[in-house]
Amino acid sequence: MQPTPKITITQVAAEAGVSTATAGRVLGGYGYASGDVAAKVQAAARKLGYKPNTLARSLVTGRSQTIGVVAADIDNAFYARVLRGIGDVARSQGFGVILTNSDENLEREQEAVQLLLEKRVDGLILAPCEVQGSAHLHSLIAGGCPMVQIDRAAYDLAADSVTVDNRGAAREAVDHLLKAGHRRIGIIAELERLETGSLEKFVRQGAYDPMKGETLYPSWQRLLGYLDAHRHAGIQVDLHLIRRAGAYSSEAARQETVQLLQGPDRPTAVFAADGTMAHGVMQALADLHVQVPQQLSIVCFDDLDWMQFMQPAITSVHQPVHRIGSMAAELLLARIAGDASVPKHNVLEARLNIRDSVGPPA
Amino acid sequence: MQPTPKITITQVAAEAGVSTATAGRVLGGYGYASGDVAAKVQAAARKLGYKPNTLARSLVTGRSQTIGVVAADIDNAFYARVLRGIGDVARSQGFGVILTNSDENLEREQEAVQLLLEKRVDGLILAPCEVQGSAHLHSLIAGGCPMVQIDRAAYDLAADSVTVDNRGAAREAVDHLLKAGHRRIGIIAELERLETGSLEKFVRQGAYDPMKGETLYPSWQRLLGYLDAHRHAGIQVDLHLIRRAGAYSSEAARQETVQLLQGPDRPTAVFAADGTMAHGVMQALADLHVQVPQQLSIVCFDDLDWMQFMQPAITSVHQPVHRIGSMAAELLLARIAGDASVPKHNVLEARLNIRDSVGPPA
């Protein structure tokens, strides 16, 4: 398979007429070497085409200069951007990146972590697929393996995390509508599983409860922001304005929007909790021949800032997604380098792009 | 860093009361072991929480069970899908994936390959950033390192590749318009750099010349397909119908489309060479209040099948992009496993989705 037999440090040492220890010192850049000897070794290495075998190096040093990533779903523009951030930071520090993904499946997550551990990564970046840190993650950090969570954070894991301020940004978006005078604002959101109690109860209490499963999920967090804005403005929320698509599907969002707009007491504005929901909303508006913003105002929480591409006129809140990756990688590498300060939860701020989709209530 | 000291095979062997060789045989699944002994070893391993150190294993076996990937741009939905395909196949065969990217930059590509080589990957999947295989790639395959190219193939590299049938699919798309009766069909394409000669010359000759730089690029290949369809139908192409956006930008495409439609002798149909171009075309049509397909028919080559999301009514040609990744990974793993048949260029077929955006010429 390798017609060109691999050159080892032993051969370089022989060629240069020094010991392997010395050759290692100059080639590995550790320890002392006289300029004279260093030159000889380097010449020999170049002549032979020497390439270090980092496996051997890692075996003895105990560090692999590699980080492991467990994405939730690679086949997704969000993680693609996160990966960009991670990759850039890793490369700049000479680290490699081993990529796996969990598909939001606990068993897959375990297998992925297992693989990464066997490959002796120095630390890992992971999007946990459950709110409550699973056993394998706990034993991981108990074992001292540096790890930073991305996109979401299991509430009981003593590990760093980098997430987005879903709640704050959603509140800001809804505030924007309230300030324009809107009082009946619909929300179209995924809101898939409600793990405890009813929607009504969730709304009434409206407080962050880290023990509640649903608060791990962005769409529920964004609903909390929607509620925050109303509470702060002293406005009672009508439960009918909260529409759960129940799935990450623009078709479901379209249907909910149609129902919302055809029902009695229709809202004057809509907050779409993500880009896919926004797409469904736009389709519904086309179906019903509703004009934006003359007849209805829209604000959209758009992870990937797709709206600027698809609907340049829509006001949106978006995040610098690649920063999730780069921040996570920077944090992780700091930990690996031995910076042992207390684990921190880092929250990335989202940005509100004011465009002309918001007018006064029709 | 590791409060839980790592358990080695030596400790497992001691616990089980056997030699490390025997412990290795049962834990590594190679060589013989009596059921009795195997059970003892496994029990000891479980008790101690043994995890194999694959670095050590790789050092001795010479195989790392890892493949390296050099993407052109991770931060891109196309490569995200390719990665999905690669990841799935790799996982199913117990391989890890080390990810790097070149940003279409030769120096980066070299660094990436260097990193992967030092990590001793068993083979690599790479999107070459130059048509002519650069020196480091040649020496790579001369050295016997299995490699498969994706998305494009350097013409002088004796390595496998998995690409898309850009030319054939574009021809099919344009054929579809010709069959509907169109005779003046515009094309909006990136067509960035023309490395040799003029556009006119390119069109006149219209044949595949692997030595020509531009034929590496999808948009030029798609132009060839456009020309093929015309030649086959015996129709002379009007150079004014070929519009080069010159960049992967929907705004540039919009401008070219406006010019095309406002000029004399306007076409009755347009072929958009990719999703971004199509988006620009749609914007131009909105600006000019042109209706599809009543006043103009459109067919779009859409890598990512975004049209079904953005413009469900548009006829498009799209590729099963993740298959590029899975086919590449399957090929690579076969090579690694020792299947040494001749390098092959694998061309993935694109699919034409007929929808209702094509009518007769207005």
Add this chain to the structure above:
DNA sequence: CTGAAAGCGCTTACAG
């Protein structure tokens, strides 16, 4: 500043 020796955690012939 340099070298001889030991060792990282496995696997691989080679005996038995």
Add this chain to the structure above:
DNA sequence: CTGAAAGCGCTTACAG
């Protein structure tokens, strides 16, 4: 079927 020994390609104390 099992074990003692050597070795993969490096780095790390330890002498000098």
